[in-house]
Amino acid sequence: MQALPIFYNIAKRLCVVIGGGDVATRKVNMLLKANAEVTVVSPAFHHELEALAAAEKIQLIRAAYDATQLNAACLVIAATDDHLVNVAVSSDAKHMNIPVNVVDAPELCTFTMGSIVDRSPVIIAVSSEGNAPVLARYIRTRIETMLPAGYGRIASIAGEFREKVKAKFATTQQRRRFWEDVLQGPVVERVLSGQEQSARELLAGMIESEASMTKQGEVFLVGGGPGDPDLLTFRALRLMQQCDVCVYDKLVSPEVMALVRRDAELIYVGKARDQHTMPQEEINELLASLALAGRRVLRLKGGDPFIFGRGGEEIETLMEHGVPFQVVPGITAANGVSSYAGIPLTHRDYAQACLFITGHLKDGTLDLDWASMARPRQTVVIYMGLVGLAQICEQLIKHGVSASMPVAVVQQGTTQRQKVVTATLVDLAEKVSLAGLKPPCLTIIGEVVHLREKLAWFEPNATEEV
Numbered sequence: 001m002q003a004l005p006i007f008y009n010i011a012k013r014l015c016v017v018i019g020g021g022d023v024a025t026r027k028v029n030m031l032l033k034a035n036a037e038v039t040v041v042s043p044a045f046h047h048e049l050e051a052l053a054a055a056e057k058i059q060l061i062r063a064a065y066d067a068t069q070l071n072a073a074c075l076v077i078a079a080t081d082d083h084l085v086n087v088a089v090s091s092d093a094k095h096m097n098i099p100v101n102v103v104d105a106p107e108l109c110t111f112t113m114g115s116i117v118d119r120s121p122v123i124i125a126v127s128s129e130g131n132a133p134v135l136a137r138y139i140r141t142r143i144e145t146m147l148p149a150g151y152g153r154i155a156s157i158a159g160e161f162r163e164k165v166k167a168k169f170a171t172t173q174q175r176r177r178f179w180e181d182v183l184q185g186p187v188v189e190r191v192l193s194g195q196e197q198s199a200r201e202l203l204a205g206m207i208e209s210e211a212s213m214t215k216q217g218e219v220f221l222v223g224g225g226p227g228d229p230d231l232l233t234f235r236a237l238r239l240m241q242q243c244d245v246c247v248y249d250k251l252v253s254p255e256v257m258a259l260v261r262r263d264a265e266l267i268y269v270g271k272a273r274d275q276h277t278m279p280q281e282e283i284n285e286l287l288a289s290l291a292l293a294g295r296r297v298l299r300l301k302g303g304d305p306f307i308f309g310r311g312g313e314e315i316e317t318l319m320e321h322g323v324p325f326q327v328v329p330g331i332t333a334a335n336g337v338s339s340y341a342g343i344p345l346t347h348r349d350y351a352q353a354c355l356f357i358t359g360h361l362k363d364g365t366l367d368l369d370w371a372s373m374a375r376p377r378q379t380v381v382i383y384m385g386l387v388g389l390a391q392i393c394e395q396l397i398k399h400g401v402s403a404s405m406p407v408a409v410v411q412q413g414t415t416q417r418q419k420v421v422t423a424t425l426v427d428l429a430e431k432v433s434l435a436g437l438k439p440p441c442l443t444i445i446g447e448v449v450h451l452r453e454k455l456a457w458f459e460p461n462a463t464e465e466v
């Protein structure tokens with residue numbers, strides 16, 4: 001280690017920046033984040049610096065550099081494009097024992113700042129000691145994606161309870177064990193999902209009972225997206241890695257399932273058409289009973305849990321049983337599948353609205369609002385409509401939609417098994433049956449489907465266009 005990583009408190013202390021361009025502006029903004037008193041020295045200034053000065057956030061000295069400007073500074077940054085000035089600033093600051101950083105010149109610095117991940121009050125700085133700043137930035141980006149944005153809030157809430165914990169637990173070891181339990185338990189997820197008050201109550205309860213409540217169960221109702229695992233949200237992936245048991249549907253792709261924690265128990269509850277493995281009411285009760293037994297339950301659904309996903313019914317039951325839960329939205333099939341099929345659902349030249357409709361048959365018939373589906377300048381997206389497709393096309397033509405209206409049916413969109421059939425209302429059913437498409441399939445009806453000829457971009461391995 002060539003330099004000691006330290007966190008330097010510069011709040012309300014004078015920091016001087018020499019240089020007035022955009023690099024200097026970035027440095028000034030960083031110093032302001034740490035509540036420094038900032039003075040900037042330059043013959044001319046970036047407009048953002050002028051605006052900060054006008055708002056009395058910083059002071060400007062419109063002059064050439066001289067060493068007296070460093071008097072009383074606790075930190076100096078040189079960000080000019082004049083090498084001789086940078087050298088002079090470095091040498092003067094060293095002479096005056098003031099820590100100095102010269103942008104892009106590690107040999108002139110007495111300190112460097114590293115690439116920062118800001119989850120205030122948690123701060124992570126990555127340094128390569130000037131050897132490979134791009135690598136340090138790359139590592140920082142990796143850390144950014146690993147650490148949920150709400151980690152800072154966890155630290156703040158922990159800070160609120162620090163004294164109480166100290167008073168309750170006498171030894172450092174007891175306190176450490178307590179905080180480890182907190183960080184592995186439900187408090188963290190409550191903070192991250194925005195339920196801070198509930199997290200505080202839970203934490204207060206844990207201190208009161210001097211016990212960990214990691215055994216309290218909960219349910220994560222997670223949207224697993226349309227199939228491509230790269231479309232999962234950060235939060236979905238994190239919770240998938242944390243669960244004790246995963247209750248999942250047929251629609252969740254094998255690639256997404258592969259990311260569920262390896263030693264979690266897997267419970268398949270089906271939902272293929274006509275062969276519902278478990279009735280919805282039983283699924284609702286199953287989720288509640290698993291959580292009440294103290295388990296962290298991942299309820300993993302295809303797409304988004306609230307779009308034709310019956311997620312609402314599941315959390316209603318959880319509410320009735322007093323089971324804590326959170327809902328993680330997923331990319332719904334209409335979004336994911338249309339993107340991967342190169343069909344912008346609301347391209348403004350063709351559509352001003354987009355309808356999401358379920359084409360699920362009830363008693364073998366379809367009871368849809370045909371008149372509203374037949375309106376011009378809109379796109380209609382039909383979920384679960386494969387069986388009723390012939391009926392849908394027939395009815396739309398009957399209600400005034402042109403027989404030549406373009407339609408696309410996409411099977412297993414976003415996955416390597418994606419297949420797309422394009423046709424018109426009049427020949428769609430025949431083409432789909434010839435192609436032998438199987439569920440899950442999404443149907444998109446509207447002028448926007450024409451755009452696929454120009455905009456198709458995704459090349460699945462098993463591509464077949466009909």
Ligand SMILES: C[S@@+](CC[C@H](N)C(=O)[O-])C[C@H]1O[C@@H](n2cnc3c(N)ncnc32)[C@H](O)[C@@H]1O
Pocket residue numbers: 226227251301302303304305306307308309331332333334337382383384385410411412413414415439440441442443
């Ligand atoms: C019960 S709905 C669930 C929808 C899901 N909650 C969502 O937001 O996407 C099932 C229907 O979603 C559509 N679907 C889901 N994933 C799909 C995919 N990858 N490709 C095509 N259609 C899909 C199909 O129409 C399927 O019959």
